[in-house]
Amino acid sequence: MNRLNQINPETNNSGQGIIRKPKSWFQSFLYQLFPDRCLFCRAIIPISSLKPLCTTCQKYYSTGGRICPACEGFFRNEPPCNCHNKSISLEGLLFAALYDQRWRKLIHDFKYKNRRAVADPLATWLAFEILNNSYCQPDLIVPLPLHPDRERERGYNQAELLGCRLAKLLKVSCKSDLLFKTKHTLSQTAISRHERRRNVRGAFTCHPEKLHGSTILLVDDVYSTGATMKEAAFILKNETGARVLGAVIAYNPNIRVMQRSGFYGGLEKW
Ligand SMILES: [Zn+2]
Numbered sequence: 001m002n003r004l005n006q007i008n009p010e011t012n013n014s015g016q017g018i019i020r021k022p023k024s025w026f027q028s029f030l031y032q033l034f035p036d037r038c039l040f041c042r043a044i045i046p047i048s049s050l051k052p053l054c055t056t057c058q059k060y061y062s063t064g065g066r067i068c069p070a071c072e073g074f075f076r077n078e079p080p081c082n083c084h085n086k087s088i089s090l091e092g093l094l095f096a097a098l099y100d101q102r103w104r105k106l107i108h109d110f111k112y113k114n115r116r117a118v119a120d121p122l123a124t125w126l127a128f129e130i131l132n133n134s135y136c137q138p139d140l141i142v143p144l145p146l147h148p149d150r151e152r153e154r155g156y157n158q159a160e161l162l163g164c165r166l167a168k169l170l171k172v173s174c175k176s177d178l179l180f181k182t183k184h185t186l187s188q189t190a191i192s193r194h195e196r197r198r199n200v201r202g203a204f205t206c207h208p209e210k211l212h213g214s215t216i217l218l219v220d221d222v223y224s225t226g227a228t229m230k231e232a233a234f235i236l237k238n239e240t241g242a243r244v245l246g247a248v249i250a251y252n253p254n255i256r257v258m259q260r261s262g263f264y265g266g267l268e269k270w
């Protein structure tokens with residue numbers, strides 16, 4: 001069953017931001033046949049779950065948050081950060097969960113093994129975190145593009161699958177023909193954190209379109225150093241004049257930065 005059909009983005013009584021329920025006896029019937037399952041352990045989960053996780057897995061993955069891409073500090077309030085670092089065009093980053101071994105497997109399957117079905121529950125989760133964190137109200141969602149050769153090879157762009165579903169949930173449009181990846185780059189995971197910025201420099205071009213006063217939400221699956229998303233935000237902001245924020249499923253931070261921030265109190269959730 002398509003989980004998107006069950007989403008009601010209106011605020012519910014518990015203030016969680018999203019509730020889901022079957023809209024007809026037919027949807028209830030389908031749910032009996034094809035129940036929602038936990039993304040990680042495949043346990044059956046209630047249809048009203050706000051995240052696609054069983055209660056056991058929720059204990060490990062209940063840590064969505066927001067960071068400042070410039071100083072990598074955690075936001076307690078609204079972006080922009082008070083570090084006043086204006087050198088980065090990406091104003092904020094929201095993530096649904098912290099990256100770990102289980103995420104590595106799931107995201108790998110999503111990207112390379114055609115496990116496209118997870119786009120729906122992941123977008124649902126991301127929508128929940130955006131609303132629950134009062135993160136932003138985007139006018140437009142832009143998925144981080146792949147190089148056309150790479151997309152042809154893979155058959156799809158996982159960021160676009162996520163972005164389009166998220167846009168439906170947030171009732172905004174998803175624009176895949178604004179930003180393009182025009183330069184071949186090495187896989188960011190294959191090179192050091194220091195080399196990543198240079199690797200993606202000049203990798204994107206943007207269709208010139210005036211979007212002053214708009215907020216663009218850039219969407220991708222994983223954020224590590226953020227080199228790719230920052231480069232994309234730089235081009236987008238320069239060409240359109242819009243404010244640019246980011247949202248990803250999983251954040252893979254530099255562990256030293258995490259320890260310095262103390263946000264997760266000893267990183268016990270790792
Ligand atoms: Zn589970």
Ligand SMILES: [Zn+2]
Nearest residue numbers: 068071081083
């Ligand atoms: Zn900052």
